[in-house]
Amino acid sequence: MTAVASGARFGVRAGGSRQLAGTWTLLRLALRRDRVMIPVWVAVIGLMVVSMPGSLESVYSTAAERADVARQMLTNSSLRAMYGPVFGDSVGGLVAWRIGTYAGVFAGIMSLLIVVRHTRDEEESGRQEMVSAGMVGRRAPLTSALLAALVANAGLALIITGGLAGQGSSGALALGLGTAGVGMVFATMAAIVAQLTESARLAKGLTGGLLGAAFVLRAAGDSSVTDGSSVLTWLSPVGWLENLRSFADERWWVLLLFAAAVALQGLIAYDLAGRRDVGMSFLPTRPGPASGRLGTAWALAWRLQRGSVLGWGLGFLAAGVAFGGITTGATDLVGDNERTREIIERMGGQSGITDAFLATMVGMLGMVAALYVVQSVLRLHAEETSQRAEPILANAVGRLRWASGHLLIAFGGATLIMLVGGLGLALGYGQDLPTILGACLVQLPAIWTIGGLAVLLHGVSPTVAPGAWGVAGAALLLGWIGPALDLPNALLDLSPFGHLPKLPGGDMTWTPVLVLTAIAVALVGVGLGALRRRDITT
Amino acid sequence: MTKAITVSGLHKSFGSTHALDGLDLDVETGEVHGFLGPNGAGKSTTIRVLLGLLRADSGATQLLGRDPWTDAVELHRRIAYVPGDVTLWRNLSGGEVIDLYGRLRGGLDKTRRADLVERFELDPTKKGRTYSKGNRQKVALVAAFASDVDLLILDEPTSGLDPLMEEVFQSCVEEERDRGRTILLSSHILSEVEELCDRVSIIRKGRTVESGSLTQLRHLTRTSVTAELAGPPNGLAALPGVHDLDVQGGRVKLQVESDKLNAVLRSLTESGVRSLTSTPPTLEELFLRHYQEDVRAEAVSR
Numbered sequence: 159m160t161a162v163a164s165g166a167r168f169g170v171r172a173g174g175s176r177q178l179a180g181t182w183t184l185l186r187l188a189l190r191r192d193r194v195m196i197p198v199w200v201a202v203i204g205l206m207v208v209s210m211p212g213s214l215e216s217v218y219s220t221a222a223e224r225a226d227v228a229r230q231m232l233t234n235s236s237l238r239a240m241y242g243p244v245f246g247d248s249v250g251g252l253v254a255w256r257i258g259t260y261a262g263v264f265a266g267i268m269s270l271l272i273v274v275r276h277t278r279d280e281e282e283s284g285r286q287e288m289v290s291a292g293m294v295g296r297r298a299p300l301t302s303a304l305l306a307a308l309v310a311n312a313g314l315a316l317i318i319t320g321g322l323a324g325q326g327s328s329g330a331l332a333l334g335l336g337t338a339g340v341g342m343v344f345a346t347m348a349a350i351v352a353q354l355t356e357s358a359r360l361a362k363g364l365t366g367g368l369l370g371a372a373f374v375l376r377a378a379g380d381s382s383v384t385d386g387s388s389v390l391t392w393l394s395p396v397g398w399l400e401n402l403r404s405f406a407d408e409r410w411w412v413l414l415l416f417a418a419a420v421a422l423q424g425l426i427a428y429d430l431a432g433r434r435d436v437g438m439s440f441l442p443t444r445p446g447p448a449s450g451r452l453g454t455a456w457a458l459a460w461r462l463q464r465g466s467v468l469g470w471g472l473g474f475l476a477a478g479v480a481f482g483g484i485t486t487g488a489t490d491l492v493g494d495n496e497r498t499r500e501i502i503e504r505m506g507g508q509s510g511i512t513d514a515f516l517a518t519m520v521g522m523l524g525m526v527a528a529l530y531v532v533q534s535v536l537r538l539h540a541e542e543t544s545q546r547a548e549p550i551l552a553n554a555v556g557r558l559r560w561a562s563g564h565l566l567i568a569f570g571g572a573t574l575i576m577l578v579g580g581l582g583l584a585l586g587y588g589q590d591l592p593t594i595l596g597a598c599l600v601q602l603p604a605i606w607t608i609g610g611l612a613v614l615l616h617g618v619s620p621t622v623a624p625g626a627w628g629v630a631g632a633a634l635l636l637g638w639i640g641p642a643l644d645l646p647n648a649l650l651d652l653s654p655f656g657h658l659p660k661l662p663g664g665d666m667t668w669t670p671v672l673v674l675t676a677i678a679v680a681l682v683g684v685g686l687g688a689l690r691r692r693d694i695t696t
Numbered sequence: 697m698t699k700a701i702t703v704s705g706l707h708k709s710f711g712s713t714h715a716l717d718g719l720d721l722d723v724e725t726g727e728v729h730g731f732l733g734p735n736g737a738g739k740s741t742t743i744r745v746l747l748g749l750l751r752a753d754s755g756a757t758q759l760l761g762r763d764p765w766t767d768a769v770e771l772h773r774r775i776a777y778v779p780g781d782v783t784l785w786r787n788l789s790g791g792e793v794i795d796l797y798g799r800l801r802g803g804l805d806k807t808r809r810a811d812l813v814e815r816f817e818l819d820p821t822k823k824g825r826t827y828s829k830g831n832r833q834k835v836a837l838v839a840a841f842a843s844d845v846d847l848l849i850l851d852e853p854t855s856g857l858d859p860l861m862e863e864v865f866q867s868c869v870e871e872e873r874d875r876g877r878t879i880l881l882s883s884h885i886l887s888e889v890e891e892l893c894d895r896v897s898i899i900r901k902g903r904t905v906e907s908g909s910l911t912q913l914r915h916l917t918r919t920s921v922t923a924e925l926a927g928p929p930n931g932l933a934a935l936p937g938v939h940d941l942d943v944q945g946g947r948v949k950l951q952v953e954s955d956k957l958n959a960v961l962r963s964l965t966e967s968g969v970r971s972l973t974s975t976p977p978t979l980e981e982l983f984l985r986h987y988q989e990d991v992r993a994e995a996v997s998r
Contacts, residue, residue, distance in 0.1 A: 176769040183799055190792075191785055283783045288836065291747045291777035291849075292800025293769050436749040442711075543825075 180294035184302035188276045189309065196306070199268040200313045206635070207261050207333070208321030210253040213645075224252060231255070232384055236515045239381035239484050240522075242397075246406030250325030254333050254404040260638070261333075262399045263373055265314055265341030269307045270348035270365040276303035278352040278361045281437045290436055300349060300431050304424065307345035311338035329405030332413075336399040339416030343395040344369055346423035353430035356439040363469055370473060372396045374480050381484040395419060455555045459563030463537060467571045470530050474523060474575045478582020481519045485512060485587045513663025516583065516594060520662075523579040524601030525637045525655055527572050528630045531609035534568035539616050539623040542695050557690055565613065565682065572605045590662065597661035603674035604654035608633060610681025617685030620695050698761070700725045700847055700878035701746065706755035708741055708902075715741040717902035718755070723880055723895075728873050730889040730896035731882040734987055738902040739882045740780075743851050746880075747777060760847060773802045776840035780852030780882075782832040784824030790835045791820030797839035809842040815864050829856035841868050848872060848879045854888065866892060886979045896979075898986055905986055910979065917977045917985065918951040921960065926968030935959050946970075 189196070218224045228247035231237050244255045277300055280286040286299060319327075319334035348365040355361045376397035379390030391397035395416070402412040434440065452458055538561055541547040550560060580598035584591040612626035636645070636653040650656045654677075657670040701723035708716040716738045723729040733739050744750040746759055748768030757764055759771055776797075784793055794813075798804030813820055816834045827835065833856050840848055854865050862885075869892050872879060883889050889896060890910065898906040906913060918939060925946040932948065933941055937956030942949040952960045957974075964972070977985075 179769040180800060183796070187785075187796060191787060194787075284779065284781060285783045285785070287744070287747075287749060288777060288779055288782065288797070289800065290749055291772060291775065292797060293772045293802075294800060295769050435751060436744070438710075 177295040177297040178301055179298060180292065181298040181301045181305070184276075184289070184294065184298055185305045185309075188272075188302055188306040192272065192275075192306065192310075196268075196272070196310045196313075199264075200310055200317065202631075203261055203264045203268070203337075204314055204317030204321065206264075207253070207257050207318050207337075210257050211249050211322065211325055214249055214252050214256070218252075221247070224249065228252065228255075235381045236484060236518070238384065239377040239481070240518075242376065242380050242400040243384050243386050245386075245400070245403045248325065248329075248405055250322060250329045250333075250405030253322065253325065254329065254406075255400075258333060258336070258399055258404065259373075259376070259396060261314075261318070261337045262340035262396050263369065265311060265337050266344035266369045266372075266396070267366065268310060268314075269341040269345035270362065270369065272307045272310060273303045273345045273348040274352050274358050274361045274365070276306060277349065278355065279358040282356070282358050284437075286436055296432065297428060300427060304345055304349060308342065311341040311345070314338055314341065326405055328408055332402050332408040332410070333404035335413055336402040336404060336416070339413060339420075340395055340399050342420045343416060343423070346420050346427060349427035350423055350430065353427060353434065354440045356441065356443050363466075367469070367473065369396075370477075374477065376400075378480060378484070454563075455550060455560045456563035456566070458550070459537075459560075459567055462541075463534060463564070463567045463571070466534065467567065467574065470527075470571070470575045471578045474527075474579035475582040477523065477526075478519075478579040478584075479586040480582075481522075482583040482586020482588075485515055485519075485583075510663065514660075516587070516590075517597065517660045517663050519583060520580070520594070520597045520601060521637065521655060521658075521660075523576060523583075523598065524605055524658075525634045527576055527579070527601070527605050528608045528633055528655075530575060531568050531572045531605050532612050532626045532630045534571055535565065535609050535612040535616065536623060536626060537568075538564050539620055542620055545695075548694060551694060557694075558686060561613075561686060561689060565609075568609055569606055572609065573599075573602055576601055576605070593662045600658055600661050600666070600671060601655070603671050603678060604633075604658055606678035607654040607674050607681065610678040610685065613685035614681045614688070615685070617688035617692070619692065698725050699723065699758070700727075700760060701729075701880065702756070702758045703742070703746075704756050706742065706745065706757060707753045708738075708745060708750060709753055715902055716745070716752075716755075719899060719902055720904045720907070721897055722907070723878060725878050726873070726876050727894040728869060728879045728881060728892050730893035731880055731899070732884075732886075732889065732896055732983060733899040737899045739899065740851055741902075742899075743777075743849055743880075743882065746849060747772075747775070772800075774846040775849060776801055776843040776845045776847075777849045778833070778836045778840045778851065778853040780855050782836040784827060784832055784835060786823065786825040788824050789821055790818060790824070790827060790831070793824065793835055794820065794839045794842070797836075798843055802844045804839075804842050805844055809838065812838040812842050812868070815868075816861060830858060830861065833857055834861070837865065837868070841872065846877060848877060850879065851882045852884065853881070854883070854885060862888070886983060890979045898983065900986060906982075913982055914976045915954050917954060917982055919954050919957060919974055919976055921948075921950050921952060921957075921964075921972070921974045923948045923964050923972045924970040925964065926970060929967050930963065932960070932963055935963060 218227055225247040228244040228251070231241070232244045241255055242259050245251055246254070280289070280299065290299070315334035315338035318337055319330045322330035322333060344365065347368060348361065351365045351368075352358075352361045355364065372394040373396050375390045375394035379388030379392075379394070379397060380386060380400075382388055386397065386401045391401065398412050398415050401409065403409050430440065452461055538547075541550075547560065551557060576598040577595060580595045581591070584594045587594070608626070608630050611629050612623070615626050616623040633653040633655060636650055637655050654674055657674065659665060659667045659670070699722055701721060703719060703721040706716050706719040707714070719738060719742060721731075721742065731739055731742075741750065745752050745757060746764050748764045748771070751765055760774060762771055764771060784790070794809065795804065798809070816838055818831060818834045818838060833853065837853060840850070854862055857865060866888065869879060869881070881889065881893060893910070895907070895909050896913065897904055925948060928946065929943055929948050932938060932943075932950065935956070936959070937953035938960060939951040940949070948964070950960070
């Protein structure tokens with residue numbers, strides 16, 4: 159409440175009276191609306207971090223083993239690109255290294271979604287107009303959105319600090335505050351972007367793109383040096399988190415960077431918000447053509463999804479080039495280390511380690527592409543629940559025809575972005591284009607299987623359809639963190655990606671590829687069959 | 697009487713579009729004021745300026761004696777607003793939304809809220825995503841009528857309501873007037889406006905073209921006269937203010953400007969009147985005249 163009181167004085171100076179009036183009510187509204195979403199996000203990210211020490215201790219039970227793995231991880235530049243450098247070989251230090259970056263990235267995604275949801279989404283839907291006709295100050299909507307993000311990030315910081323306190327309370331506090339710090343940096347960044355665009359979808363996409371760029375900057379920086387001191391890493395808010403050095407002689411002053419970035423971006427967002435009318439934006443949508451050529455359900459589906467396909471394609475190309483670019487450096491550095499050289503030679507020499515690295519990158523692209531396929535399939539769900547499907551289906555358009563347009567883009571688009579990602583890898587690496595493209599294509603059956611599961615869930619009932627996100631997320635977590643945790647094979651086998659041959663480098667096995675493809679086809683078939691029989695949501 | 701709303705010379709542009717081009721509007725305290733105009737005339741833009749959602753480019757605006765932009769928050773304590781297209785939050789119940797809007801204004805009258813929920817036959821326990829269009833409007837209407845405010849701004853509030861609910865709405869507006877509240881009602885349902893409004897303002901292309909009570913407006917326009925005469929009419933065509941004269945034997949149809957009616961009647965009685973009907977223009981005719989002039993003027997300028 160003190161924020162409201164002091165803000166009111168500030169408001170008068172900025173022109174107009176009581177600019178923050180109603181913030182408290184709007185914050186309660188936001189938390190009420192997000193009563194499920196925020197706790198789920200906070201719990202999942204929090205548990206991901208808090209469950210780490212136990213798993214690490216079971217895998218590396220002695221201090222000597224931990225010191226050994228820390229040294230190995232630090233010398234491998236590709237692993238540094240993925241997770242960041244290892245600063246401490248205590249259990250806490252390894253937790254911060256293994257999961258810190260990702261906890262920060264997920265906190266960023268959560269925060270940007272919360273902020274856009276309570277700012278641009280509200281204006282786009284027209285709800286803001288009626289709310290602002292109440293006793294609501296001009297700064298109240300943005301402030302309440304940022305406070306909602308703050309509540310979520312504070313909860314996350316609390317869970318991390320409390321859950322890791324056993325590993326050293328100051329390290330736990332640093333990691334908790336740093337994770338929340340990354341979250342708030344992207345909350346305020348989303349607040350700026352939400353002033354610029356007219357559509358909430360675009361605001362989320364652009365801020366997500368900036369988050370991706372921050373991750374890539376950090377990865378590029380960390381691949382070149384072992385102590386996180388690269389300028390590229392310092393340019394990325396995601397990189398600040400590792401430079402906080404949780405559990406390894408914390409550098410508390412790094413928290414000031416977060417504070418400064420949040421304050422600066424917040425000021426810019428408030429300034430922009432004060433310069434525009436409710437519902438307007440700085441990048442207004444251009445007028446469209448007076449008459450259109452769209453004539454089929456498929457054409458409409460493509461029109462609706464082409465921006466997303468383009469965005470994912472560019473993202474995959476950029477990520478591919480970035481990871482391809484560090485491939486050679488990664489293997490060179492590893493080669494300098496006497497002991498790893500032995501391991502590598504046993505694995506098949508220099509080309510063996512290069513292939514292993516490329517295979518890891520291809521696998522990563524595949525798992526991220528699973529998110530694309532889920533998003534694209536669930537466009538059906540979005541169209542249906544927003545009642546846009548109803549008038550389409552009222553025309554001479556069958557359900558299968560309507561659904562198949564979107565599915566074609568989902569499954570074909572996944573193929574396209576994997577090829578583009580592979581092209582990027584080959585460009586960055588500078589050779590082996592056919593091998594890398596082939597490896598990328600081998601990922602497709604697993605991606606399609608997850609897409610097929612999304613089709614099935616949506617076909618059965620629109621209420622369970624968002625569960626497809628859970629499936630894709632679980633596959634991602636199993637693939638990223640599972641192997642390091644030495645999880646039982648039965649659990650790892652739940653992810654379709656676990657069954658694929660490791661290419662390039664490994665032996666091509668056709669059985670899993672064909673079986674997964676058959677499963678994907680069956681899932682789509684059953685899902686579409688169910689869709690034909692059930693009620694359309696009205 | 698003091699004015700609840702005064703607007704003069706209001707201008708607002710969006711890029712190269714002039715949405716408001718010197719609009720004037722006066723609403724007396726305690727009256728129901730109809731705010732009419734074709735689609736795109738600037739009604740909603742005006743209302744958004746009145747609510748402090750848009751900042752006017754120029755012109756003077758006062759609401760309840762205060763400035764709608766600088767005193768927005770204080771003013772909104774005394775204002776309830778209902779848009780034409782109400783959107784609700786998917787996972788909040790209608791009742792929650794009514795109470796939220798009550799808190800965001802000067803507060804809710806609990807008994808009145810219960811009474812209105814019953815009269816509008818609204819189920820306040822349903823979630824936002826399950827309401828139909830008409831029921832979403834009802835949520836906003838209940839919130840507005842149950843609020844303890846001085847001024848209601850209603851922008852096509854009854855879109856999607858069935859005729860029974862339309863009747864409930866009209867009686868609610870009358871009750872509000874009896875309690876001394878001011879209402880600005882923008883609507884395309886002219887029978888509703890005719891029934892409820894003390895005065896109306898008609899706007900076109902961002903300007904006010906007509907303003908006054910319905911009687912005053914009618915006075916400015918033409919009355920239709922149909923008469924059956926004993927003999928052929930004499931010199932009607934030459935009289936000032938007569939339009940669309942149609943004579944078939946002793947049967948005469950014509951339109952006459954309301955202030956020239958006397959001379960026409962005198963001329964008719966001279967020929968011997970067997971029957972006579974005279975109808976004042978309906979609001980619809982008034983309205984169409986303004987719009988059609990608009991269309992004609994455009995046709996000429998092209």
